[in-house]
Amino acid sequence: MPTLPATTPPGLHLAIIMDGNGRWASARGRPRAAGHVVGARKAREMVEVASNHGIGTMTLYAFSADNWARPRREVVTLMRLFRRTILAEQERCIATGVRLIFIGRRDRLPRELLHTIEAAEAATAGGKRLLLRVALDYGARDTIERVIAMARTIDGPVTRDKVAELIGRADHSGGAAPDVDLLVRTGGEQRLSDFLLWECAYAELIFTRRMWPDFSEDDLVQALKEFHSRHRRFGAIDEPAEERARTA
Numbered sequence: 001m002p003t004l005p006a007t008t009p010p011g012l013h014l015a016i017i018m019d020g021n022g023r024w025a026s027a028r029g030r031p032r033a034a035g036h037v038v039g040a041r042k043a044r045e046m047v048e049v050a051s052n053h054g055i056g057t058m059t060l061y062a063f064s065a066d067n068w069a070r071p072r073r074e075v076v077t078l079m080r081l082f083r084r085t086i087l088a089e090q091e092r093c094i095a096t097g098v099r100l101i102f103i104g105r106r107d108r109l110p111r112e113l114l115h116t117i118e119a120a121e122a123a124t125a126g127g128k129r130l131l132l133r134v135a136l137d138y139g140a141r142d143t144i145e146r147v148i149a150m151a152r153t154i155d156g157p158v159t160r161d162k163v164a165e166l167i168g169r170a171d172h173s174g175g176a177a178p179d180v181d182l183l184v185r186t187g188g189e190q191r192l193s194d195f196l197l198w199e200c201a202y203a204e205l206i207f208t209r210r211m212w213p214d215f216s217e218d219d220l221v222q223a224l225k226e227f228h229s230r231h232r233r234f235g236a237i238d239e240p241a242e243e244r245a246r247t248a
């Protein structure tokens, strides 16, 4: 297993719930698997453009801990597609400075896929341009359960920083859990589906009806524009400058 740094590249943390592959395919009279294939290509395309738009960390929801409930045929197809995609993309990641890590459980993935993700993490460990976190067999509540079990075994107070660090250990991302700046969900649903519940505490949320295979660089630019137009207060209020000076 590679040693992962606790730091992330400068830039925004964009998280994406890549939803709508199945409906996209069904609407075209094609099997759901076809939507997943186009969805995987779309993920590759978005990774390529992300750092041109000020993104330093990107977390993509590829397979949730609850997606095991899908028909076995779809699950097997997805696991094969993940492996094929990682093998096909690894060299490009190395060449373009993309560090690949996988967050989520590792005890339920097919053995060949597990070997492939571990090898990809090791091979891309030098990437400094973009930290790409792929959530595979990921569930935030599952992570939280493991964090609580770990917290019981440590000495000292369980501070907020400690929780973030334990999340990193529990979901195998190495460093402390990075806060999400912007969360985009495609596919029209307006929910989190157990994604990054801790990390999204102050994330800006954008839900789009666009199905993931149709998502474009323009859509990403639009989402970022919307993000930059929002006013993040983190619980504080805007004090007039003279008020701030008086109380400082």
Ligand code: IPE
Residues within 6 Å of the ligand: 018, 019, 020, 021, 022, 023, 024, 062, 063, 064, 067, 078, 187
């Ligand atoms: C997201 O698309 C990909 C995975 C969950 C693996 P879906 O497969 O959920 O597509 P819809 O929501 O059924 O259209």
Ligand code: IPE
Residues within 6 Å of the ligand: 017, 018, 019, 061, 062, 063, 064, 067, 189, 191, 193
């Ligand atoms: C969330 O989508 C998981 C991924 C995109 C990988 P789902 O399609 O599984 O979510 P629900 O079932 O609509 O909440």
Ligand code: MG
Residues within 6 Å of the ligand: 019, 020, 187
């Ligand atoms: Mg879905």
